[in-house]
Amino acid sequence: MWKILVVDDELIMRESLAAWLMEDGYTVDTAASGQEGVELAKKTEYTIYFVDLKMPGIDGIETMTQIHKLHPDAAVIIITAFATVDTAITAMKEGAQEYVVKPCSPQEISLIVERIIHLENLERENKILRKKLNDRYTFHDIISKNPKMHELFALVNDVASLKSTVLIQGESGTGKDLIAKAIHQSSDRSEQRYVAISCAALAETLLESELFGHERGAFTGAVNQSKGKFETADGGTLFLDEIGGISPKLQVDLLRVLQERSFYRVGGSKEVSVNVRVIAATNADLMTAVRDGSFREDLYYRLNVINIHIPPLRDRLEDIPLLVRHFIERISFELGKSVSGVTDGAIARLMNHQWPGNVRELENSIERAIVTCHDGVLTEESLSFLDGDQGEEEGAMIPGDMSLADLELRAIKATLGRTSGNVKEAASILGIDRSTLYDKLKRYNLRR
Amino acid sequence: METIAECIENIIGAPVHMLEDLDEPMEAFVEKRNQWDSSVILRALIDMAPPDALRVLGVTSRDLCVPVLTFVFGQAQLDGLVSIISTARLKPEFYGLSASPDLTLERACKESIHELGHTFGLVHCGDRSCAMSLSTHVGDVDIKKAEFCRGCRSFLRDRVTAALADESRPGREKQL
């Protein structure tokens, strides 16, 4: 039902306009002053506002300005008994949709109202259409129209409520976190806790106590008993991210929990039983790690009961336009910048890029482009920073006198440059643990 | 007038009684526009409505307007008691054409059932051939028929039946 507000200090004016609009089937409210109109607009969002220009107290222009603050897209029609070119221009400049002089012809009013309602209808249809499109390509916030990804979504649905361990593999930034959350949300544990921990972020002993908790006095500083992630996640899901680099001792501990569904807190002697669904993720090739002996084979098979492999973004280029539109909408809203679209050239440029950092890199690039965008449209120029990677490829040509260490140093520097110094991101792009990267930074005397 | 009455009995389905001719109240005259304010006349019609009247329709040859609009063909109290139409702008003479009493009468019938439709709660209809479609120009009046579309008709039938059955004759307390 469309609602209209008529604001006019003259009773007969607002009543006669309201009566006439009601015969047209609209719900009409009236206000005798600008203040009263603004108060009503706070409670209800009207489709159209008719506002008289000359009123005691706040005038029509000011009333319109305040209504626009509340509802930026509101259609305001300024009505006045005194037609001058100046007031008309002011009204339109201040954002009035239309400007009419009373008494006005019935035809004029009916055309104006019809046009606005028609636009409003289109807008609504578009919103519904966009939502439908989005729904079709969206699975728990994961956007994709790639067939492999859709198979993967179906798999997630099928296995969500099983208790089996899931191993998610995929390059950094492909959406492993998102898939893990989607599994939890589609499962019968969705009301229970979802606990995530990145195994690369912590040193071995710290990680051990983070996972299993510790008893009072288990080590220096352990003044209180503490619960670990396995206990916190009891009944729910535990997401072990970046599992690839955990120490041999932790691999044994983990294997034990997965087999026995119970463990000891660090420094404890009482067995703790838990009911936890474990999801693990890695961007490393675990099979290779098994072959070279750095990852236990038995643990690998324990984790890999259900395997989900997320394809890299460069293998699903059709997702780029969808993702770009999604990120523009979200990020421009978050940043309060109005970006209405993206040129075909820019999309082509984005589809030509290799995306070693996958969707995360795409997301960061869109953010960067939006920040520097000035005319509301993302163009190839606003993405010119991507050209850097072509230069980098040239730079990757190795001069004859370069050592492996030099090359490594160069790779680290370039990657840190690309992630604006974000070590976690750089580590996952480089395919190494965060702690390993920290070691290297120290060794090469690099500062973040 | 007889033709209009007959048309109303046929289309609305309620008996019509004709009252003595009345003069428009002078307070309805808007001197600087040389027109008559239809809201003021409607108010006078409420005051003189016979107690047993279901609805009241005024027919005048005066040029009608409301404060916010340059003219109206007619006006009604939505879901109310009274309504009015003007033949002033329904006459071809008004547009410099030769007089045609038949055409004027046909248009008056359409506008009469339109305004009465409003008093029974009908609002404007998107069907251009339905009597409830909005006319802001005589051309619009000529496009529509002197009858309602199916949707409007069934809505109206229910409302008229209910109104005829209800002895209390509500709607009188409604203010304009």
Ligand SMILES: Nc1ncnc2c1ncn2[C@@H]1O[C@H](COP(=O)(O)OP(=O)(O)O)[C@@H](O)[C@H]1O
């Ligand atoms: N298919 C997708 N649709 C929408 N956003 C995505 C998609 N894949 C990844 N993202 C976004 O990219 C970023 C990285 O995703 P994440 O799940 O953390 O990747 P990973 O864990 O594989 O490194 C996040 O901000 C995430 O929201």
Ligand SMILES: [Mg+2]
């Ligand atoms: Mg991740």
Ligand SMILES: [Zn+2]
């Ligand atoms: Zn009407």
Ligand SMILES: [Zn+2]
């Ligand atoms: Zn109809």
